[in-house]
Amino acid sequence: MGVLSTFEIVAEPNRRRILDLLRVERRAVGDLVAELGLAQPAVSKHLRVLRDAGLVSADVDGQRRLYRLNAEPLRELDAWVAPYRRHWAKHLDDLERHLATMPDETPREHGVPQRGRTKR
Amino acid sequence: MGVLSTFEIVAEPNRRRILDLLRVERRAVGDLVAELGLAQPAVSKHLRVLRDAGLVSADVDGQRRLYRLNAEPLRELDAWVAPYRRHWAKHLDDLERHLATMPDETPREHGVPQRGRTKR
DNA sequence: GAGACATATGCCCGTCAAGGCATACGTCGA
């Protein structure tokens, strides 16, 4: 059915919360249910998704299942953002000045533009 | 309409590709259209989303618009993954055990698992 | 001004995730 990428997995706020909780310590499902304020089936489904993605794994403990984090798949995410770090490190506010750097061809006599701010 | 979080924005593969392209240099829309193999309206819509999120901005250049990256919002993403880095650095050996990540038949023996190694 | 070109918007549709609900499955205690 739904094979989600790591990016899509983490795009879901509740799933991020689950991961954030498991980052601290292992938790049983009912524990997560209480923390998240979601219905138990919903939580179980999120856990299913996370499990299929290899982000968490469950240790059977009696009638409960203790979920724990496996952060490894998040490296993909980290690897993707990495090249962008230098960008926000550099132009934060000389962003406007960066306009001077010509993309390439197309000589413009018009000079450079004004900001196309969105309306909303 | 949908006000998407940075996570959701980046969850879309085509939007990531757009950002990856803009990370290198500024691009006109038609340029992106050619690279992505998407229809122009689709690209414009993605750009709209990215603009609303402050991830890109457009400089008017004649009848074209040169889009450029603004990586700053990605810091949120980076900030979120940050705490997880120590995890994949730490549990590397534990990882091997869970690579299979299949329905593991953990032999049941009880004992209260309190954040330590309970069984062995 | 007319028409070509570049981009944006509106509308429609197929798809699919997220959650609610009921229920099945599995485990413990008596």
Place this chain on the structure above:
DNA sequence: TCGACGTATGCCTTGACGGGCATATGTCTC
């Protein structure tokens, strides 16, 4: 064995997103 508890799964509905198409808006050239 039975019943309570904890968790997973299946079905269904709703809503939103991505993309295709047609078209509006804007800008350039002649």
